[in-house]
Amino acid sequence: MVIVGIVAIDRNLAIGKGGTLPWHYSADMRFFKQTTIGNAVVMGRRTWITLNKPLKDRMNIVLSSQPATTNSIVTLPDVKSVLTLAGSLTRDLYVIGGAKVYQAFLPHIERWIVTKVPLSVEGADTFMPANFLEGFELSEVRQLDEELRVKFYERVSEARP
Numbered sequence: 001m002v003i004v005g006i007v008a009i010d011r012n013l014a015i016g017k018g019g020t021l022p023w024h025y026s027a028d029m030r031f032f033k034q035t036t037i038g039n040a041v042v043m044g045r046r047t048w049i050t051l052n053k054p055l056k057d058r059m060n061i062v063l064s065s066q067p068a069t070t071n072s073i074v075t076l077p078d079v080k081s082v083l084t085l086a087g088s089l090t091r092d093l094y095v096i097g098g099a100k101v102y103q104a105f106l107p108h109i110e111r112w113i114v115t116k117v118p119l120s121v122e123g124a125d126t127f128m129p130a131n132f133l134e135g136f137e138l139s140e141v142r143q144l145d146e147e148l149r150v151k152f153y154e155r156v157s158e159a160r161p
């Protein structure tokens, strides 16, 4: 089981605006689906709200202090509970956002998969932590289409406590 962060960022590390994704790239949606399918995904309550329904063929885990309102997802109250559940899985755990959840899982992520969006979103209000790739090394670059590149990073040094 590997814990993998997967995110799309603009030129300024923006990931969200007004509670949603400030862009739509079909190639990235396809890549996200192909990469995460068959595995577990963990997201924050605000990101869950944007989905409307669980991501198909994946175990959907939502981090929230509030109890679940549907039994199609697993709601857990803290990172420790997610790590305990993930430890019992044979599948990987993909951390799919948003910013609060990326921040909370930062010390536990072993690999980052980062789509570089060629935009500077005006009025963006949600950003990746500036240091999220500290301790990681670039391992692969993949071109998704003419516009989009995905960079893969592997952890090379222990996370700071």
Ligand SMILES: NC(=O)c1ccc[n+]([C@@H]2O[C@H](COP(=O)([O-])OP(=O)(O)OC[C@H]3O[C@@H](n4cnc5c(N)ncnc54)[C@H](OP(=O)(O)O)[C@@H]3O)[C@@H](O)[C@H]2O)c1
Binding pocket: 006, 007, 008, 009, 014, 015, 016, 017, 018, 019, 020, 021, 022, 043, 044, 045, 046, 047, 048, 050, 063, 064, 065, 066, 076, 077, 078, 079, 096, 097, 098, 099, 100, 101, 102, 104, 126
């Ligand atoms: N570009 C991308 O790849 C990408 C990916 C995902 C999301 N996004 C964007 O990011 C934005 C949402 O991000 P966000 O940071 O505002 O919200 P978020 O991380 O999706 O959700 C935050 C909520 O999750 C719960 N939570 C987070 N950390 C927790 C912890 N350590 N323990 C317990 N509960 C925890 C809390 O829910 P309770 O209040 O219920 O306790 C918190 O209010 C949206 O604009 C979305 O579109 C972008």
